[in-house]
Amino acid sequence: MTTTPDTGAMDNSPSLWLTFWxxxxxxxLLHYLFRRLGLALxxxxxxxxxxxxxxxxxxxNPAVVRAGxxxxxxxIQKYEKEMGLDRPLAVQFGDYVIxxxxxxxxxxxxxxxxxxxxxxxxLPATAELGIAAFVATLAISLPLGILAAVYSGTxxxxxxxxxxxxxxxxxxxxLALICIHLFYYKWHIAPPPLDRLTIGIDEPPNVTGFxxxxxxxxxxxxxxxxxxxxxxxxxxxLAFVVSxxxxxxxxxxxxxxxxxxFIRTARAVGVPFRQIILVxxxxxxxxxxxxxxxxxxxxxxxxxxxxxxxxxxAGIGQYVWQALDxxxxxxxxxxxxxxxxxxxxxxxxIDLLYSLIDPRIRLN
Amino acid sequence: xxxPLLAIENLYVTLIDDRGKSKTILQGVSxxxxxxxxxxxxxxxxxxxxxxxxxxxGLLPHRAQIHSGRIWxxxxxxxxxxxxxxxxxxxxxxAMIFQNxxxxxNPLMRVGNQVARVVRLHQGLGxxxxxxxxxxxxxxxxxxxxxxxxxxYPHQLSGGMAxxxxxxxxxxxxxxxxxxxxxxxxxxxxxxxxxxxxxKAIQVExxxxxxxxxxxxxxxxxxxxxxxxxxxxKIQEVAAVADLFAHPQHPYTQHLMSTLxxxxxxxxxxx
Amino acid sequence: xxxxxxxHFTLLLGSAILMGFIAVAWVGPDQMKYEPExxxxxxxEKPSPEYRFGTDKFGRDILTRVVYATRLDLRIAMTVAVVSxxxxxxxxxxxxxxxxxxxxxxxxxxDILFAFPAFLLAMVITGVLGDSxxxxxxxxxxxxxxxxxxxxxxxxxxxxxxxxxxxxxxxxNPSWRVILIHLLPNTLTPSLIQMSMVxxxxxxDTAGLAFLGLGITSPTAEWGVMISDGAQRITTGEWxxxxxxxxxxxxxxxxxxxxxxxxxxxxxxx
Ligand SMILES: Nc1ncnc2c1ncn2[C@@H]1O[C@H](COP(=O)(O)OP(=O)(O)O)[C@@H](O)[C@H]1O
Ligand SMILES: [Mg+2]
Numbered sequence: 001m002t003t004t005p006d007t008g009a010m011d012n013s014p015s016l017w018l019t020f021w022x023x024x025x026x027x028x029l030l031h032y033l034f035r036r037l038g039l040a041l042x043x044x045x046x047x048x049x050x051x052x053x054x055x056x057x058x059x060x061n062p063a064v065v066r067a068g069x070x071x072x073x074x075x076i077q078k079y080e081k082e083m084g085l086d087r088p089l090a091v092q093f094g095d096y097v098i099x100x101x102x103x104x105x106x107x108x109x110x111x112x113x114x115x116x117x118x119x120x121x122x123l124p125a126t127a128e129l130g131i132a133a134f135v136a137t138l139a140i141s142l143p144l145g146i147l148a149a150v151y152s153g154t155x156x157x158x159x160x161x162x163x164x165x166x167x168x169x170x171x172x173x174x175l176a177l178i179c180i181h182l183f184y185y186k187w188h189i190a191p192p193p194l195d196r197l198t199i200g201i202d203e204p205p206n207v208t209g210f211x212x213x214x215x216x217x218x219x220x221x222x223x224x225x226x227x228x229x230x231x232x233x234x235x236x237x238l239a240f241v242v243s244x245x246x247x248x249x250x251x252x253x254x255x256x257x258x259x260x261x262f263i264r265t266a267r268a269v270g271v272p273f274r275q276i277i278l279v280x281x282x283x284x285x286x287x288x289x290x291x292x293x294x295x296x297x298x299x300x301x302x303x304x305x306x307x308x309x310x311x312x313x314a315g316i317g318q319y320v321w322q323a324l325d326x327x328x329x330x331x332x333x334x335x336x337x338x339x340x341x342x343x344x345x346x347x348x349x350i351d352l353l354y355s356l357i358d359p360r361i362r363l364n
Numbered sequence: 365x366x367x368p369l370l371a372i373e374n375l376y377v378t379l380i381d382d383r384g385k386s387k388t389i390l391q392g393v394s395x396x397x398x399x400x401x402x403x404x405x406x407x408x409x410x411x412x413x414x415x416x417x418x419x420x421x422g423l424l425p426h427r428a429q430i431h432s433g434r435i436w437x438x439x440x441x442x443x444x445x446x447x448x449x450x451x452x453x454x455x456x457x458x459a460m461i462f463q464n465x466x467x468x469x470n471p472l473m474r475v476g477n478q479v480a481r482v483v484r485l486h487q488g489l490g491x492x493x494x495x496x497x498x499x500x501x502x503x504x505x506x507x508x509x510x511x512x513x514x515x516x517y518p519h520q521l522s523g524g525m526a527x528x529x530x531x532x533x534x535x536x537x538x539x540x541x542x543x544x545x546x547x548x549x550x551x552x553x554x555x556x557x558x559x560x561x562x563x564k565a566i567q568v569e570x571x572x573x574x575x576x577x578x579x580x581x582x583x584x585x586x587x588x589x590x591x592x593x594x595x596x597x598k599i600q601e602v603a604a605v606a607d608l609f610a611h612p613q614h615p616y617t618q619h620l621m622s623t624l625x626x627x628x629x630x631x632x633x634x635x
Numbered sequence: 636x637x638x639x640x641x642x643h644f645t646l647l648l649g650s651a652i653l654m655g656f657i658a659v660a661w662v663g664p665d666q667m668k669y670e671p672e673x674x675x676x677x678x679x680e681k682p683s684p685e686y687r688f689g690t691d692k693f694g695r696d697i698l699t700r701v702v703y704a705t706r707l708d709l710r711i712a713m714t715v716a717v718v719s720x721x722x723x724x725x726x727x728x729x730x731x732x733x734x735x736x737x738x739x740x741x742x743x744x745x746d747i748l749f750a751f752p753a754f755l756l757a758m759v760i761t762g763v764l765g766d767s768x769x770x771x772x773x774x775x776x777x778x779x780x781x782x783x784x785x786x787x788x789x790x791x792x793x794x795x796x797x798x799x800x801x802x803x804x805x806x807x808n809p810s811w812r813v814i815l816i817h818l819l820p821n822t823l824t825p826s827l828i829q830m831s832m833v834x835x836x837x838x839x840d841t842a843g844l845a846f847l848g849l850g851i852t853s854p855t856a857e858w859g860v861m862i863s864d865g866a867q868r869i870t871t872g873e874w875x876x877x878x879x880x881x882x883x884x885x886x887x888x889x890x891x892x893x894x895x896x897x898x899x900x901x902x903x904x905x
Pocket of ligand 1: 414
């Protein structure tokens with residue numbers, strides 16, 4: 001190996017970069033992380049471009065909307081100028097990217113506030129609902145997927161697959177209405193579908209932004225109960241729909257694993273059936289399921305927008321819905337970037353998890 | 365003569381393929397295995413040897429169905445046994461090792477833990493004690509540096525090493541009947557000999573009865589006392605090894621000898 | 636025979652339901668007593684012999700509107716499925732056939748689109764394009780084109796290495812001919828399954844967008860629009876306003892999904 005002697009720390013010559021790379025490459029995990037981060041960044045750049053031009057090139061002028069139906073040409077032009085819409089698109093894009101570099105997603109013209117602040121405020125509501133729904137999804141689809149695989153070919157399997165196909169066909173907003181009708185209107189088990197807390201109950205002091213957690217942290221049981229009361233129905237509704245594809249994935253992965261030689265070995269040496277299914281098979285099936293969780297994330301996010309609408313849930317789904325209605329371009333772009341970033345980060349985490357679970361993948 | 369340890373009577377097994385057509389893959393298989401003997405089961409690939417063994421274990425694939433027949437073991441017909449009782453026999457009374465040993469181990473579990481788990485199941489030891497016992501068994505199975513190797517995952521082991529791990533599991537089971545289905549297929553020739561020696565040594569030491577499935581008549585002549593010859597789902601001939609080699613009765617056996625007794629494996633041999 | 640029937644039960648059931656919907660879409664509107672957008676004084680009527688599915692806040696007959704909506708929703712779903720299939724397959728076939736830089740750039744783009752749930756993509760595009768049937772179709776189609784690009788490209792990569800590709804080229808066929816006539820047909824099987832699934836998703840997406848007030852909007856008779864109208868009365872119990880259009884929507888999506896599942900079973904066996 002030929003190492004050039006270090007020419008001094010302040011020297012920004014290529015050889016320094018070379019040494020830098022060599023150090024990184026000597027640590028497989030670090031090297032891997034860098035490559036993945038680089039790729040993720042590239043994807044993100046692509047998304048920024050797509051998000052910007054998709055929202056700008058297509059017809060629909062925010063200035064017109066802002067000026068209102070009775071506005072004259074002069075007023076529209078004034079707003080266009082004020083919002084920077086009169087400049088060439090390339091300039092607007094450059095401006096957007098520069099601001100983005102400073103962590104600034106631009107201003108929402110409806111509220112005159114920075115988009116990143118508004119998203120930050122609303123993200124916890126969406127995350128709380130999404131995570132609750134995801135947990136419920138696992139609680140539904142794990143047992144069903146396992147049952148269907150273990151009893152594959154029987155009536156149980158058939159019924160579960162029918163459920164999954166049906167679940168994939170159910171319109172979420174319709175299911176939500178059925179649930180509200182039954183649980184709120186008919187049986188009075190659920191509160192009215194109006195946001196995260198009953199009107200008159202104060203939000204708990206903000207720590208995580210999750211009302212259920214924050215209220216517990218504050219020791220406020222009543223608020224906790226109210227938050228939970230508002231959370232369970234939208235979460236379960238969303239979970240029902242997401243668990244359809246999830247059940248299918250778990251079933252397929254389990255079927256695949258149950259056919260493997262090592263399962264036969266475990267049975268041949270007398271490992272109890274329950275342990276084989278829950279330990280040997282499930283852990284191995286987890287790997288293919290994990291790699292498809294990007295799809296599940298997609299279902300959760302798309303579903304969130306609809307569920308938030310039906311339950312008047314003040315999350316980012318509602319935010320983008322309102323923004324689209326009035327051509328609030330910066331808000332829409334901010335939403336797109338946020339979702340894409342989370343998705344990319346999620347994939348990064350999945351890959352790392354994957355290498356932790358599967359000893360065959362040691363990132364070299 | 366002593367009672368047989370295991371007697372298969374007239375076993376018929378059908379397999380339903382992807383298109384829903386059924387095919388009879390075992391057509392009236394019958395033979396006996398006596399306590400403490402080493403019985404060979406030979407035959408071409410696809411003749412039904414593995415299916416016979418899996419039927420004994422109650423581990424036939426879902427698509428295979430036992431049509432008729434009886435399997436006597438320890439005075440009871442295994443096929444008439446409730447599922448739960450049959451399961452209880454697996455591992456403790458009958459155990460089996462397979463070909464392709466690396467795939468036969470759980471890829472996500474350290475091999476030491478896999479052996480320790482079997483020790484715990486059959487010898488009722490605590491976690492630590494079982495692990496220690498597992499290391500002993502690995503050593504018995506011919507693995508050196510057991511405390512390091514035990515921490516390996518299956519993909520880090522060679523095929524021969526993986527088979528030794530499986531043999532260590534068998535040692536933990538101490539079954540009355542051990543079935544070894546082509547335990548050395550795919551291993552290096554030198555390793556093959558070692559594995560056979562190991563299996564043979566264990567059989568003698570534990571006094572286990574062994575059903576050895578193989579295509580290698582050389583091994584049969586060295587290890588087995590009796591041998592059953594199988595073709596197209598039927599047992600064609602059962603004989604003492606010496607007799608079989610001296611004067612094979614069935615034309616198929618003669619054919620088999622002429623093809624399989626060669627040093628190298630036939631070119632079209634699969635699996 | 637019975638076994639065959641049972642084996643392909645999902646496919647048969649799905650096809651039967653779809654046939655039913657097509658029949659309704661075809662002749663249904665002519666059989667209706669009322670006009671889909673005609674208001675009347677009988678608002679919020681419960682289902683009765685006069686109004687089988689009841690009436691909405693403008694006294695419009697829900698049954699009539701559901702039947703008219705069938706025509707619209709099926710038309711949109713099928714158009715989306717066919718157009719995204721054609722466009723996506725052709726793009727996928729071309730990049731799969733030529734490979735190289737074009738392929739890697741385009742597939743990165745497809746990856747980017749996949750980073751975004753199809754429904755949200757369609758939502759943003761519709762939101763920006765504005766509300767019309769053509770715009771919804773465009774938006775949802777764009778959202779599903781990547782699915783076919785990826786699928787056909789993958790197929791093409793395997794097909795083009797087969798011998799008859801070389802044979803077709805060696806006898807002097809131009810490459811567009813090789814791609815379209817000789818190779819593309821071999822990639823159709825999985826696309827067919829995909830098409831059926833996309834039709835199911837498209838119908839849900841279209842109605843979902845309409846429910847959010849995007850794409851098809853009131854007063855047009857469309858399932859999502861009707862469910863949205865009904866949602867405004869969710870706390871007062873006029874369940875018939877949203878239940879019937881929703882049931883029709885879900886049944887239609889169910890049919891497409893059943894057909895997709897059934898086709899997958901059928902084609903895997905061959
Ligand atoms: N997974 C399978 N799918 C279809 N047929 C199989 C399968 N496994 C075994 N068979 C059939 O069962 C018969 C017996 O196979 P097997 O017992 O594995 O033979 P052997 O072990 O003697 O090589 C073969 O003829 C084969 O066609
Ligand atoms: Mg075999």
